Amino acid sequence: MEVGLLYSGGKDSTLAAVLLDPFYDVTALCCSCGITDDYTHAMEAARGVGLSAQLVELDREIAETAAEKIIADGFPRNGIQFIHEQALEAVARQTNYSVIADGTRRDDRVPTIDRSLAQSVEDRFGVSYLSPLAGYGREAIDALVEERLVVESGPSELIPKGDYETEIRALIAETHSPDLVEELFPKHTQSHVLSRK
Amino acid sequence: MEVGLLYSGGKDSTLAAVLLDPFYDVTALCCSCGITDDYTHAMEAARGVGLSAQLVELDREIAETAAEKIIADGFPRNGIQFIHEQALEAVARQTNYSVIADGTRRDDRVPTIDRSLAQSVEDRFGVSYLSPLAGYGREAIDALVEERLVVESGPSELIPKGDYETEIRALIAETHSPDLVEELFPKHTQSHVLSRK
Incomplete structure (x- = not known):
């Protein structure tokens, strides 16, 4: 059985x-809104752990709407949730996978896909x-x-990553200012997978 | 890493x-409140799929309280939820496993362990x-x-099973009547695993 996995x-x-x-036969689906080429970091990580990878192009307006929400709120939570839901629906709509997946966790505050949204998709x-x-x-x-993966960790602004945050940061830096990016996104430790152990 | 899995x-x-x-190195934990020996059906299923199995003895009062709830409610839902939570806590308290697990599913109405209960345990x-x-x-x-398991399915009263319902049914039949059991537990299709494919 094939599964298309949203992959950062x-x-x-x-x-x-x-x-x-x-x-499952897993393909890493690496999303891009066309703002930066950071999705290539996700494609590279996928190759590092032996996954086939595929680019999924999202509308630029999705990132623009997410950025507007984040600027209006003053924090990233709702914007990240929005773009994740949009990416999940885009994958369900645009690709041929009849099984799709993501890496949301039980304890995540954002993004989350609750039971009713999962069933709705x-x-x-x-x-x-x-x-x-x-x-x-x-x-x-x-x-x-720890047991399975070799991971590179560091400050979120330094670790190469193909996630939504990277493109939204770039968009806000471009349309507003790098200082606003620093205000909106709390500094946190980010991870990037290099290979399997 | 070892995991103790609540197993029916x-x-x-x-x-x-x-x-x-x-x-993980999985051990099937088969619970019994000491009312019937139906836990042996769970032990047998575990052997059929190549799992080591271990009996976990629960207090008889747990089944008695569950039966009282079910009789008072007129339906099994809250009683089954109660006994599952008690079994999970018993396994966490009485066994040496630092990782415990169960087979609750996203779409289950009962039993469910929501995020806050999971974190509390x-x-x-x-x-x-x-x-x-x-x-x-x-x-x-x-x-x-379908891909992985050979399953025997049939009416819940005929399929040998080591789950909570079996012992609670026996308890209510003994303390009240078999007719009350039929009233309280809607007939449904039950499954019992024979082996892996």
Whole structure:
């Protein structure tokens, strides 16, 4: 069975791939809104862990709307949730995968796909949606990552990553200012997977 | 890493074992409140799919309280939820597993372990709690079961099973009447796993 997995190159989506791997033929779906070429970091991480990878082009307006929400709110949460939902629906609509997946975790505050949204995506697009980390807490995930993956970690602005945040940061820096980016996105540790152990 | 999995011999808890198997050393924990010896059906199913199995003895009062709830409510939902939570906490308290798991699914109405209860169990007992099916909907689970397991299905009163319902039914039949059991438990299709494919 084939599954198309929303993939950023970070440890969560990579661990999701690792958990699916014994049961599905996993393709890493790397999204881009056409603002930067950072999706190539996700494609490279996918190759590093032996996954085939595919670019999924999202409308630029999705990133623009997410950026507007983040600027209006003063924090990234709702904008990130918006772009994740849009990416999931785009994958369900634009690709041929009848099983799609992401790396959302039980303890994530954002993005989250709750049961009713999961069922809604499945019903509207005729797909199965899997979130293999939904039944795993932080400690179990950290232990599995430690056992299975070689990860590079560091400040979010320095680690090459193919996630939504990278393009939204670039868009806000371009349309507003780099200083506003620093105000809106709290500094946090980001991860980028290099290979399997 | 070892994991102790609450195990009934049905397709959900067996599929949970299958999903955990590539990553953990899984032991099937078969619960009994001492009312019947139906836990042996779960032990047998575990052997059929190559899992080591262990009996976990629960207090008889847990089944008695569950039966009282079910009789008072007129339906099994809250009683089954109660006994599942008690079993999970018993496993966290009485066994040496630092990682425990169950076969609850995303679309289950009962039993369910929501995020706050999961975190509460983890914090109170110093364990990690995994629900590997929490990120899978019905269709994906059916497809994996079809691909991986040989299952015997039939009316719930005829299929040998080591789940909570079996002992609670026996208890209510003994303390009240078999007719009351038929009134309280809607007839449904039950499954019992024979082997892996």
